[in-house]
Amino acid sequence: MxxxxxxxxxxxxxxxxxxxxxxxxxxxxxxxxxxxxxxxxxxxxxxxxxxxxxxxxxxxxxxxxxxxxxxxxxxxxxxxxxxxxxxxxxxxxxxxxxxxxxxxxxxxxxxxxxxxISVPELAINMKQLSKEMIKAGIMEEMISETIDQLNESDGxxxxxxxxxxxxxxxxxxxxxxxxxxxxxxxxxxxxxxxxxx
CATH class of the missing domain: 1.20.1260 (Ferritin)
Structure with a gap:
């Protein structure tokens, strides 16, 4: 502090x-x-x-x-x-x-x-940005899944x-x-x- x-x-x-x-x-x-x-x-x-x-x-x-x-x-x-x-x-x-x-x-x-920037263009850009943020969240899930797979033991x-x-x-x-x-x-x-x- x-x-x-x-x-x-x-x-x-x-x-x-x-x-x-x-x-x-x-x-x-x-x-x-x-x-x-x-x-x-x-x-x-x-x-x-x-x-x-x-x-x-x-x-x-x-x-x-x-x-x-x-x-x-x-x-x-x-x-x-x-x-x-x-x-x-x-x-x-x-x-x-x-x-x-x-x-x-x-x-x-x-x-x-x-x-x-006009308001409609801004709305389109914001939608694209939100899609990219969703993709980033999906990528984070994919990374955590692959890390879990790597931690599994091999037979x-x-x-x-x-x-x-x-x-x-x-x-x-x-x-x-x-x-x-x-x-x-x-x-x-x-x-x-x-x-x-």
Missing amino acids: GLFGKSGSHPKDKVQDWIRKLRKEVMSIDRQIRNIEREEAKTRLVIKETAKLGDEDSCRILAKELINSKKTIDRLITSKARINSVIMVMNTQLANLKISGNLAKSSEVMKSMQGL ELSEEESKLLEKLLFDTTQGKMGNKIESVDSIITIKVKNQRK
Whole structure:
């Protein structure tokens, strides 16, 4: 509380503080991605060494871990994109707040705006603005739903992931383990077709 019961922080300061915290989260996600990629490289080396010893079960387990780490990286990248979109929305809202504050301060601007814009045009613009605000609310719901989906735990590997596992084992162990599968592009194509259904 400031002097005479007024709060000391301005909305601009709050938004900038939130944006700063969100950017820290983005940097943290980047660090996590780099750490996972480093661990993937180490795991690939262990798979090669284990394949030389002929331990196929251990190689399969390690290859599954590689696939899980790829999924985790994909989720982190998605989360990072969503955080960046939230930052952009907050910046837009802050800019709108600045504009509305400036319009409220200047009655001359309001008078000139009334002279420039006819009432029917203003009504149309307000309807479009309300539609965009509704869309923003829908987008917020979509973001919360996808975050809930990301928090769900994963079960067994799907058929496409099993094929990817076999190909990964075959490529990483230079043909000593796993089965030679068609290219990963065809597996990804199958996955995209299944998602469209």
